[in-house]
Amino acid sequence: MQLRAWIVAVLALGLALAGAAAQAEGAGLGGFRPLPRPSDLRPSPMPVPDPVPDPVPAAPSPTRMPPAPSAARPAGQDFTALARLEPARSAIQDVGDEVWVELGLSQPVAWRVYTLADPPRLVLDFREVDFGSLRPAAILRSQEVRALRWGRVGPGRSRLVAELSGPFTVAEAEQRTPAPTAIRLRLAPATAAEFAARAGVPETALWDLPQAARLDPPHRRQDGSDPLRIVLDPGHGGLDPGAEAQGISEAGLVLTFARELAERLRRAGMQVVMTRKDDVFVPLETRMSVARAAGADVFVSLHADALAEGEATGATLYLLDEDASDDASRRLAERHDRDDLLAGVDLSGHDDEVARVLMELARVETEPRNDRLARSLRDALKSAGLRMHKRPIQQAAFSVLKSPDIPSILIELGFMSSAADRARLTSPDWRARMADAIARGLADWARGDAAEGRLLRQ
């Protein structure tokens, strides 16, 4: 049987066992999926349930209304508990020219999302969510959202309304399960015409019925017919400067290099998306989400860390190994997983059994592609005469490399702890040679990888 058929079969089995997950929209791998347009949904068997007044401000309610029970729901779930908004895992923030919404929830909830005009607004309806006494301003960090309100709009129903600075459309939306559950939206700037075409209450009452679980279509493997799409991930940023030495920060250095490399790759006809373009903090998980949302063919994280002098000098290519036992690798990985804690995100909690099995299956296909990626880059760097670590390809438990279906690599361009490496890293000439070599390594890899992809599809 083909790998993808296995994935679907295992998912179906897993969700049948994990009844709770089947109630929620979506499951498993944590990627965004396209939001169906209203016209794609089946016609409503019932009238649209709600008018759309903006909600009254939330007031702590002494009598919590449980959601109405439904015979179609899987047995064994606690229906009396409301989904609670978890502020530590919730934020509305600007990412590039987009607005990203992340709402951490204590459990899955039936929901729908749509936009309304005059003024432009984003509306989320929920079966019912307990917002507690939290003020909306506490999670609002977007310049594009002028006002944020939430509260109950009737028995068992809640609503969130975000007033937008202009026309945005919902580019992607998902409720990620299993725990920790989160609703995630990506709003992309739109023209007035695009906004008008999509605004309105969806003609469906399906949102409050249990939804059949859906699986992300597996990411289409690149076959050379489109430009290679590379997500560059300059490590660290914002409140996390990374390694620091002699007044230079790793965060600033790798951002400079990423911009130069992006230029070089674009000149070679590749498409580049950056996980950050400025000195801002980006949680590890968001970095992987950017790759997924961008449909990345390959993810390249750029670093220049510090380790004790002697054990670390020269460029090093890191592949994921969650059980890496090597001491230096472990210290490096631990240092980077600290920014999970900074962001209040715990990646370790994601891997329930179903998700774990799925990820393992996807990795079976991706791992050899990763290995070849590392070898291509090593060969390109060596033939450019660039200094590499005595073990140029290593493995470590870097969480940012955990996307199971996107070839991912972390490049330590050099080590800030080494004076010789620092001199190279701060030299524009050296960086240009490095960018050139990486571009050639990626192109070499992509050619072989595309040929194999075409072969496998036949």
Ligand SMILES: [Zn+2]
């Ligand atoms: Zn780093």
